Amino acid sequence: MSVSEGSVRGMLAANLRRARTRRGLSLSELSRRSKIGKATLSQLESGTGNPTIETVFSLSRVLEVPISDLLDTRPAGELTVVRAAETEVLSGEGVDLRPLQRIESGDAVIEVFDQRVRAGRRQESLGHVGTEHTIVQAGRLGVRVKDDEVELGPGDYVRFDASRPHSYTALDGEVRSVLLLQYRAEQRLHLSDPGIGGSHPAEE
Known part of the structure; x- marks a missing residue:
């Protein structure tokens, strides 16, 4: 399944694995701390899961990172318009x-x-x-x-x-x-x- 890197799923897939790695956590340990199923976390890291607010905020709390470190950010320019x-x-x-x-x-x-x-x-x-x-x-x-x-x-x-x-x-x-x-x-x-x-x- 192809996932756009610019989509919420694509950005979370890339950033979650890097954030988890930086904290030195296995999927099992992250699952235990966040109370999110290991299978769900695996799907999120592969870009096939469907993240919810509860999931993203729980990961933010456990990994101790801002939401935008999981969802990436848009580069700022002289004029930024978000439709x-x-x-x-x-x-x-x-x-x-x-x-x-x-x-x-x-x-x-x-x-x-x-x-x-x-x-x-x-x-x-x-x-x-x-x-x-x-x-x-x-x-x-x-x-x-x-x-x-x-x-x-x-x-x-x-x-x-x-x-x-x-x-x-x-x-x-x-x-x-x-x-x-x-x-x-x-x-x-x-x-x-x-x-x-x-x-x-x-x-x-």
Whole structure:
């Protein structure tokens, strides 16, 4: 099966293996830590799997890398346009995410996503690397971070430590929002480092 390197599946296939290798983890150990089946991980690394938000965020948490280190990035130019119809959607139990851009400035790395929470649905996360910022554009969004819960409307903003368990719930129809994930530059796994494409930990 041929997989485009520019697709979400293609980018994840290439980056996941390199990230796993850099951490010195076998497929079995990554499966144990992420609670993702070994067969599923093998499919993701071969580009034949269908990644979900839950899967990608779990891998981000276990491998301790930003989402964009798994999904790659688009080169920045003087004018960068990302068309909605040309961007693949990463879906989960309650949320559809479209990766738009990664911004690097000094020690800060910010990933920009178009986020839609489906009507009446809830998206749970055990936590992952970085700080999460969400700006609601339309609808009413319930945000729970560990034991704290808030309700947001259009124009409202929330920020929290993304390593804490959290969830988003659409309270009244679909919620449209902008999601920003912020990291420190040193949290990034530089996948172009020498040796990463070399020998791999045992597949077992």
